[in-house]
Amino acid sequence: MRINRKETAARLIEQDDILILCHRNPDGDTLGSGYGLHFALKQMGKRSRVLCSDPIPAKMEYLRGTETFSDFPPRFVVSVDIADEQLFGDTLSPYRGGVDLAIDHHPSNSMFAQETLLDAGAAATCEIIYHLLSDMNVSITQQIADCLYTGIATDTGCFKFANVIPDTHRIAATLIESGCRFQKINKQLFESKTLGMMELERQVLNTLEFHAQNRIAIICVTLKMLQETGVSEAELDGISGIPRKIEGVQVGVTIKERAQNEYKLSIRSSELLDASKFCALFGGGGHARAAGCTIYGTLSEVRKQILSALQEALSH
């Protein structure tokens, strides 16, 4: 059942021993929401702790700071930024079917919780948490401000993406007034790369090739590159964005080796091509501007196959 913010605030005010769940492969929004809510509940004198199936990424460890959690049998379970129980991961699996309250901004939320506070217009779940804490009369400390800013910054690409609304900026303004260390946070989140990632970028740029009067750009990521650089498949999101960043490129293709003779293709496109329809030709799918598919064969066969299909598609 959907409930509104005032009702949600009332639930949290009356409950104690609260377990907060974050989604697997955690990002800044689920962790910022989780820790922001935790520090708020602690300020209210309640016991709470944050649980996630995967560890906090090193660059976001400041969200937790030196906080340690006491163990207690939870009496109220809240999920933050989780659209579906499929995103629980192993550690959270005991709580399937057992979430009392979900706080989320994904329009696709599957309503798995007893009660759900959903605001699909919010750029980040941290925006919802911000207003919720105001309703609960929590004072926004620097620590809470750091958490909420992190979720907003990561989910909006630091205020760049289409999901930004005026409220996003107004919340950021008040978080800065609460002392959030936005410069340090942004530097850490957006201006720093591991040595392995830099080396991977170097290797990947050496595979960059152009076709169709530079309208198509292709890069390759092999298993050997991942082994050599220690970069995990989960960190490859930024890499797939490289080809389409080049001015004039209408279709950017990233060919990732998954296993011998198995390649996962990621296609980013301009309005000239519906990437989702294109990938459907190969049994894949996705969105109009970003989609993917899997093709089997040697790298040179796969490259040839995708290129000729793309040239065909662009010629219409």
Add this chain to the structure above:
Amino acid sequence: MRINRKETAARLIEQDDILILCHRNPDGDTLGSGYGLHFALKQMGKRSRVLCSDPIPAKMEYLRGTETFSDFPPRFVVSVDIADEQLFGDTLSPYRGGVDLAIDHHPSNSMFAQETLLDAGAAATCEIIYHLLSDMNVSITQQIADCLYTGIATDTGCFKFANVIPDTHRIAATLIESGCRFQKINKQLFESKTLGMMELERQVLNTLEFHAQNRIAIICVTLKMLQETGVSEAELDGISGIPRKIEGVQVGVTIKERAQNEYKLSIRSSELLDASKFCALFGGGGHARAAGCTIYGTLSEVRKQILSALQEALSH
């Protein structure tokens, strides 16, 4: 003489045939301020035009749109975002000593104009223009909002830098409400690279080397690379930032070939090294975290010389 915003608004309201000057090598803030002010004056029924010694960068041409300027003998000259007449460039040189009003946010403004509206606390001159237009009862159209957003976004690295204040975000919120196309603008300003720049990055990454347990990272940019890729020296700013982005790197060095056996070095450092003091050893200077100097010799001699001096400096 310094004047306040209300006085500035009064000046602009009483004047007509206004010439607006932008600084040479124009950035988003000087151009956004110039065009934003121009469109506002036009809305008020006044004649105005924008003048700059250098052309608008291609990625910011949307600021001007299809606007063409009529020629008229200026009766009032306003400079925007110009700290000193040294930044006029050739085309603006007839107006040295002839600026009636300067609107600026640089604390270093040399007070070259008859009257100056200076707010050194503003992250961008466009923030000052925003409040000024409110004082002048100008309605913020989409076109004006695009201009002002551009200046704010470019001068703050899209809200990432230390100069951001709460007002920066609050202005951004109202500009979005006025219809500014922030997503398109941000994509163009921050997410796109020329083919030449991408190729230069590729070549530069291939020169990347690490020393002193990966605390020192060095990259090289040769004249041959610039010739091959068509990238100008002015566009190299982003390149110099690459080495220090790597986690663990304390000193990032960019060695740029200027002429045969002449290299300009750019040093970016953490708190472990005062880059300005270090560069002074080679007759250079700058800021504590970013400085530069020129060294003569072959590339390998220069690299050896700077590396041994850095290792010496880091060993203290």
